[in-house]
Amino acid sequence: MKRSNEPLFWSLFGAGGVLSALIAPVLILITGIIAPIGVWMPQQALSYARVLAFATHWFGKLLLLAVIALFLFHAVHRIYHGMHDIGVHGGTAAMTACYGAALLGTVAAAYLLLAIGF
Amino acid sequence: MAQARTYVRPMQGWWRRNPYFVRYMIREASSVFLAIYTLILLVGLLRLTQGEAAYEGWRAVLGSPPSILFHWLALLTVGYHAYTWWKVAPKTAPDIRIGGRPLPEIAITGGGWAATVVASVLVYVIVRWM
Numbered sequence: 517m518k519r520s521n522e523p524l525f526w527s528l529f530g531a532g533g534v535l536s537a538l539i540a541p542v543l544i545l546i547t548g549i550i551a552p553i554g555v556w557m558p559q560q561a562l563s564y565a566r567v568l569a570f571a572t573h574w575f576g577k578l579l580l581l582a583v584i585a586l587f588l589f590h591a592v593h594r595i596y597h598g599m600h601d602i603g604v605h606g607g608t609a610a611m612t613a614c615y616g617a618a619l620l621g622t623v624a625a626a627y628l629l630l631a632i633g634f
Numbered sequence: 635m636a637q638a639r640t641y642v643r644p645m646q647g648w649w650r651r652n653p654y655f656v657r658y659m660i661r662e663a664s665s666v667f668l669a670i671y672t673l674i675l676l677v678g679l680l681r682l683t684q685g686e687a688a689y690e691g692w693r694a695v696l697g698s699p700p701s702i703l704f705h706w707l708a709l710l711t712v713g714y715h716a717y718t719w720w721k722v723a724p725k726t727a728p729d730i731r732i733g734g735r736p737l738p739e740i741a742i743t744g745g746g747w748a749a750t751v752v753a754s755v756l757v758y759v760i761v762r763w764m
Contacts, residue, residue: 530726536668537719537746540712542754544671546761547678548705552697561761562693564686571682580679587672594665601662603645621676628676632683 525593525615532590535582543583568632577629584625588618661718664711671708720746 550557560566570576592614599606606613649655674696681692695701723746724739731737 533715533719536712537716538750538753539757540668540671541709541716541750542757544705544709544712546758547675548671548696548708549702551761552693552702557758557762564682564689567682567689571679580675584672584676584679587668591665591669591672594662595669598659598662598665601649601659621672625676625679628679628683632679 525589528586528589528618529593532586532588532593535586536590539583540587571629571632572634574634581622581625581629585618585622588621589615592618657718660711661715664715667704667708667711668715670704671712716750717747720750 546557547562551559551562571580596606596611596614599610604610649659678689678692678696681688720743724737724742727742729736730742
């Protein structure tokens with residue numbers, strides 16, 4: 517019998533689900549709402565110098581990669597299965613597109629985090 | 635041979651018939667907002683590698699009204715995902731037993747909600763003051 521790929525994708529979905537349940541709302545609030553408008557968070561909190569320092573530190577890189585990779589794998593898993601719910605049965609092509617996009621995003625993030633230097 | 639003409643229950647709009655399924659679809663839709671948000675972060679990372687002017691351009695877009703509106707919707711739906719994630723955790727978590735008794739559901743769910751609050755406060759404090 518062919519081995520199922522579900523355990524791998526479900527693990528990534530689960531890990532992304534936990535990480536996003538813990539910090540996605542606060543990240544959205546900070547980077548998307550309160551820092552841009554400068555209410556409850558000074559706009560300098562996300563200044564170029566500060567964010568660059570974060571992204572060049574090894575621990576910052578690790579956090580950014582974990583957030584981007586796991587959020588993506590979590591999201592595409594739900595999008596892939598959710599397509600069936602609205603009557604779109606894409607099959608293998610849809611599956612490849614979904615998980616391929618998450619993998620591509622992960623590789624892109626890893627590349628950018630290396631390219632930005634240490 | 636001709637296909638037998640049997641009644642097939644229409645599935646069009648199935649989830650709108652029951653509030654339980656409407657909530658299910660809102661939760662699943664949160665993933666679309668999360669995916670777009672993550673792509674926005676990825677673009678931010680790309681702009682960061684391209685220098686200060688590129689990064690400031692990205693920040694200016696984040697301050698625009700359509701972006702703020704998107705992030706409010708993302709906050710609501712992804713916040714709902716966080717709420718439901720811990721709500722179903724007793725069914726998805728491994729069987730944890732203390733003194734032979736399974737951990738009560740409210741302990742797992744409540745612990746998860748508390749963890750989200752603590753993690754959120756930590757992230758806020760770190761981003762703002764560290």
